[in-house]
Amino acid sequence: MPIANGFLDKKDFSNEFFFNMEVGFNEELSLFQLNDHPKPEKMFNKNYPFFTGSSEYMKRHFKSYAEFVKKYLKTNSRIIEIGSNDGTFLKNFDNSENFLTGVEPSKNVADIAIKNNIPTINEFFNTVSAKKLKKFVGNTDLICASNVICHVPNLNNLIEAVDLLLSKDGVFVFEEPYLGSMFEKVSYDQIYDEHIFMFSATSISKIFSKFNFYLVDAIPQTTHGGSMRYVLKRFKNEDNESLKKIFNYEDKNNLNKIDSCLEFKKNCEISKDNITNKIKSFKDEGRTICGYAATSKSTTILNYCNIGTNYIDFICDTTKEKIGKFSPGKHIPIRDINYFHENMTDCVYLFAWNHKEEIFNKEKNFRGEWFSHVNL
Ligand code: TMP
Numbered sequence: 001m002p003i004a005n006g007f008l009d010k011k012d013f014s015n016e017f018f019f020n021m022e023v024g025f026n027e028e029l030s031l032f033q034l035n036d037h038p039k040p041e042k043m044f045n046k047n048y049p050f051f052t053g054s055s056e057y058m059k060r061h062f063k064s065y066a067e068f069v070k071k072y073l074k075t076n077s078r079i080i081e082i083g084s085n086d087g088t089f090l091k092n093f094d095n096s097e098n099f100l101t102g103v104e105p106s107k108n109v110a111d112i113a114i115k116n117n118i119p120t121i122n123e124f125f126n127t128v129s130a131k132k133l134k135k136f137v138g139n140t141d142l143i144c145a146s147n148v149i150c151h152v153p154n155l156n157n158l159i160e161a162v163d164l165l166l167s168k169d170g171v172f173v174f175e176e177p178y179l180g181s182m183f184e185k186v187s188y189d190q191i192y193d194e195h196i197f198m199f200s201a202t203s204i205s206k207i208f209s210k211f212n213f214y215l216v217d218a219i220p221q222t223t224h225g226g227s228m229r230y231v232l233k234r235f236k237n238e239d240n241e242s243l244k245k246i247f248n249y250e251d252k253n254n255l256n257k258i259d260s261c262l263e264f265k266k267n268c269e270i271s272k273d274n275i276t277n278k279i280k281s282f283k284d285e286g287r288t289i290c291g292y293a294a295t296s297k298s299t300t301i302l303n304y305c306n307i308g309t310n311y312i313d314f315i316c317d318t319t320k321e322k323i324g325k326f327s328p329g330k331h332i333p334i335r336d337i338n339y340f341h342e343n344m345t346d347c348v349y350l351f352a353w354n355h356k357e358e359i360f361n362k363e364k365n366f367r368g369e370w371f372s373h374v375n376l
Contacts, residue, residue: 001018001019001020001021001192001193001299001300001303001304001329002016002017002018002299002303002328002329003017003038003042003193003299003328004192004193004194004296004297004299004300004328005050005194005296005299005328006299006328007294007321007322007325007326007327007328007334008325008326008328008331009325009326010326013326013331016328016329017038017042018329019036019037019038019193020036021034021036021191021192021193021300022034022035022036023035023191023261025258025261027257027258028206029203029206029207030200030202030203030206030255030256030257031197031199031203031206031207032179032197032198032199032200032203032261033196033197033198034191034193034195034196034197037153037193037196038193040105040124040151040152040153047108047321050085050109050296050319051085051086051109051112051319052085052086052088052089053085053086053088053112054318054319055355055358056358057223057355057357057358058088058223059088061221061223062088062089062092062146063092065089065144065146065175065229066089066092066093067092068173068229069142069144069171069173070093072141072142072171072173073098073141073142074141075097076097076098076099077098077099077141077142078098078099078101078137078138078139078140078141078142079093079098079099079100079101079140079141079142079143079144080101080102080103080133080137080140080142080143080144080165081100081101081102081103081143081144081145082103082125082143082144082145082148082149082158082174083103083104083105083125083145083146083147083148083151084102084103084104084110084113084118084120085102085104085106085109085113086109086112086113086116087102087112087113087116087118087120089144089146090102090113090118091116091118095117095118095119099137100118100119101119101120101121101133101137102118102119102120102121103120103121103123103124103125103129103133104120104121104122104123105122105123105124105125106122107122108321110122121133125152125158125161126154126157126158126161127157127160127161127164129161130160130161130162130164130165131164133165134164134165137165139165139166139167139168139170140165140166140167140170141166141167141169141170141171142170142171142172142173143162143165143166143170143171143172143173144172144173144174145173145174145175146174146175146176146223147175147176147177147224147227148174149174149176149197149199150176150177150194150195150196150197150198150199151194151195151196152196153196155197155207159207159208159211159213160211162213163211163213166234168234169233169234169235170233170234171231171232171233172213172231172232172233173229173230173231173232174229174230175221175223175227175228175229175230176197176198176199176227176228176230177190177195177198177199177224177225177226177227178198178199178200178220178221178226178227178228179198179199179200179203179255180200180226180228180249180250180253180255181225181226181227182198182225182226182264183253183255183260183263183264183267184226185225185226185374185375186264186267186268186270186271186373186374187225187226187297187353187373187374188264188268188271188300188304189295189297189298189300189301189351189373190224190225190297191300192296192297192299192300194296199228199230200228200250200255200256201215201218201228201230201243201246201247201250202247202250202251202255202256203256204218204230204232205247208232212234213232213233213234214232214233214234214235214236215230215231215232215243216231216232216233216236216237216240216243217229217230217231217237217240217242217243218230218231218242218243218246219231219242220246223354224354225353225354225374228246271373272304272305274373275301275305275307275373276305276306276307278371279307279311279312279349280311282311282346282347283311287345287346287347287368287369288313288345288346288347289311289312289313289345289346289347289348289349290312290313290314290315290316290340290343290345290347290348290349291312291314291315291316291332291348291349291351292315292316292340292348292349292350292351292352292359292363292370293315293316293317293318293350293351293352293355293359294315294316294317294319294322294327294334294351295351295352297351298315298327298351299327299328299329301351301373302327302329302330302332303328303329303330307330308330308331308332309330309331309332309333312332312349313332313343313345314332314333314334314335314339314340314343315327315332315333315334315335315351316334316335316336316337316339316340317334317335317336317337318336318337322334323335323336341365344366344367344368345368346368346369347368347369347370347371348366348368348369348370348371349371349372350370350371350372350376351372353372353374353376356376
């Protein structure tokens with residue numbers, strides 16, 4: 001596999017970086033994870049091409065996420081967001097009532113947040129940066145994150161950093177793609193270099209209890225094709241019925257055992273056959289195909305199913321950092337959305353299937369066939 005977000009220029013084709021992507025399951029922690037991964041610096045650098053604010057749906061989601069966590073705030077609370085990207089989440093808090101700090105390792109997105117007056121430090125979140133932060137932020141009542149904890153290879157160190165900064169009755173809330181949804185949808189495109197872990201409530205509870213943190217709530221989210229919001233504290237609340245239901249679901253579906261992974265593996269192989277047969281039949285019928293949205297997830301699909309320019313003419317996307325470049329590994333050209341409007345193909349592979357409502361609404365003029373490896 002190449003780097004999922006490693007969109008590249010023609011001149012860089014010959015030195016493209018590839019690694020062997022393999023997943024495993026830790027039965028002690030019920031943790032689904034990559035066995036090996038590229039160094040984080042290879043992925044989250046000054047050119048990181050992902051901007052939270054590029055999706056209206058995500059902007060709305062982060063507004064409601066902010067509303068949800070406001071109940072944990074006191075007067076003049078300190079809030080830290082790990083992996084604060086362009087500041088889309090922190091923008092929803094009043095900086096004069098609370099003290100905001102974003103921690104973001106990718107310089108280009110951190111710079112946008114700073115330009116928008118969101119105090120941001122351009123660093124990886126770990127015990128080293130936490131010790132520095134502690135000196136000027138003191139204790140923190142609320143630490144939040146979304147789609148970032150699963151990116152951090154040294155999870156132990158991250159939890160130690162949270163422990164260092166969080167006040168005695170502080171709350172740590174984060175959202176990540178959910179193992180249960182990935183298994184149900186066979187959305188194996190969630191597996192790529194950046195997603196080192198695919199969590200469940202069971203695995204989160206087991207991991208954090210080693211550090212004396214307790215999972216006190218877990219709330220399913222529709223984002224990223226099915227995510228889970230986890231709420232952790234240093235003490236247990238009284239029994240939470242909805243959390244119990246989630247644990248029951250995970251037990252019933254063997255999410256705490258390797259059996260569910262083996263079933264998933266078979267389902268991935270079936271899914272691969274189905275999508276490659278579908279694409280081949282479109283071609284045999286003489287129909288043209290393009291991709292919609294050059295997502296990081298699409299890198300897994302295209303490389304695992306061996307789909308390149310022999311099938312897909314181009315992928316359209318709104319991100320200016322990707323337009324004019326080529327897709328990782330398969331080198332499909334990335335075009336802007338206007339190009340798609342002027343060169344509509346007969347069939348469109350919707351790679352951003354998790355944004356389908358937003359995209360279908362925008363693309364009402366497209367009269368051809370949408371398709372994907374998951375049900376649309
Ligand atoms: P991601 O799944 O890796 O987060 O990437 C989402 C990509 O989808 C990002 O490059 C922007 C693109 N996109 C569009 O091109 N049009 C859209 O309407 C939406 C919602 C996303």
